[in-house]
Amino acid sequence: MVPLAAIGDIHGRADLLETLLARLEPDLQVICVGDYIDRGDRSADVLRILQSSSDIICLKGNHEEMLLNFLEQPETYGRRWFRNGGLQTMASFGIAGLTETSPDDRLRTARDALVKAMGGPLIDWLDGLQSGWRVGNLAVVHAGADPALPLDSQPGHVLRWGHPDFMTSPRRDGIWIIHGHTIVSAPVIDQGRVAIDTGAYASGRLTAAIVNDGDIRFEST
Template structure:
């Protein structure tokens, strides 16, 4: 089901109206919900699409989500912290594996047909799982994930995964901040007039306030994938269930 939640005009005393160069649609954290992603794409969205990252982990169909997105070069896909953890596992399975598996990596492995590992597996099992994952994904898909940008901008609207340091220009952000967030992001309004669309932090309902547009409604757990149509002067949220 596709449900428009509400249309919000976002002019505020301390922020300019949102003013992208042209309308676009931002998609919240997908986390393995290929069914919701397919439902959204089946609507033939009329504007460019930008995904905020976190395509893998927690949901059951991470492999399918990655393959769907990689097959759509017209969609701008950003990297999230869960893509960072997956890549770290491929490079250092014994050092990075336990954290990734604890945060949903087990579901990603299962989506690629790998089930011979757990959160308490030893080094040998983790190395074996890494080798199996590399073979299942293939170098082209891994290279695609490696090449995902950390942010995208149109006019005075930027899209990132987790957040941004409110006192740094977008071009000067630390990449870890864009992937994992910043302690002052939710506390301190930006002073440069840039609106930041983000996921990463699950919210009960999407919102556009104080220069932040939050669209992660926890699709893997709630069954609600949120998108935001960002156009000059307004943001329209839509829920895919």
Template sequence: MVALAFGGDWDTKNSMVGFLRKFGAAPKQSEVKGFSHPVAPDQPFLAIGDIHGRADLLQRLEQIILSEAPGLPAVFVGDYIDRGEHSAHVIEILMSGSQTGSQPVFCLKGNHEEMCLKFLDDPERYGARWLRFGGLQTLASYGVQVAGSEPDSLMRARDDLAVAMGDAVIEWIRALPTMWRSGNVCVTHAGADPARPLDAQAESSLIWGHKDFAEKPRTDGQWVVYGHVIADRANAARGRIAVDTGAYATGRLTAAVISQGSVRFLAT
């Protein structure tokens, strides 16, 4: 397996001093566009947007991070599979990095991982929908063919995929959490219900999004980093940090470098 190795040792004593020395002083509050609470994680970290089967971009972004922001914990927002051609390789890289990498790697569950699990659990009910939204590419990346959307074809494809993935991969996907937090920054796949505390969110809001997320601000001072919805450019505004830049279609995979009072972006 290829391990993620963003490299570097994070010196906890001098981490903030070194980070600010390297990247400059934190921006004025106006530079994060109108949210009344400064972004304040416990320590700097990376949040990486939806990969969608683009192993090539993941490896390219790793090299950029090694150069520009080495040694930081890395949080992936989900949607590792579907649409791009190399979902199996992306999962291999992430599993290896989260288990043996040189710095902490945290992987969250996205709605495409959820759709894949539903296909594995009930292919007749969920298979056709998953195939329409990128599942065909994931099957192909595992060497699995599907003849059509008839129940027998879906059952055979499910069985073949389960064998090709193996129990370790399937259980890794099932165990993925839906949230990661540091200070007043929360990372999810698809945002959150702004009216509910972060520790009282419905899983569906974190994986599929909530209708009010983009329109209503939170009132608890919490910033939410999210993917799921493609943004023309990654951005930080009013308590929301968008990191999905449509990697599978645009060739831009983005990481947000988040520290006290500062959000900056690295991209392929």
């Protein structure tokens, strides 16, 4: 297996992403678990860095799904996204003056402005991101997986949003799963799960799990 580094939830911290990437050995296959946007101040920069890095494998998280849903149906999905950090993402693209209670017409106008600011290539790139990646007995996903189902049978929304049994029921197929989504104070290895979301947007700690020859170590900012 090619040595790899799986990077946890970035949430708009382009500064931490740049710092962590500079620390990683150049021969590592880098995989990002999703949640590149929201909460931190530099979501637009994070997306542009990752889109331009063709050698990095990027997965889709639930926050990317919320943004894409907003683009499709702003009246339905906008307020929920805004409550979960979407306002910071909008601001990073130069769109201000919104609140969690903005009326429908303001949401539609904001959606149109975001489409223009992001541009079609970035939106298409985001929409086309896969929800999971696997090699051998190791998988990388954003949020988790149903321990009762084979990995190739997992619904995409489970990989992006998680499953109620993921953190309590170990898998029986011997597959290790590296994931983000659930914030931990320090990276955790437990019963086939490797949790690497160390709350970068608030803690300043962006973490990568580095896997080489079956060994797992961590690098954090």
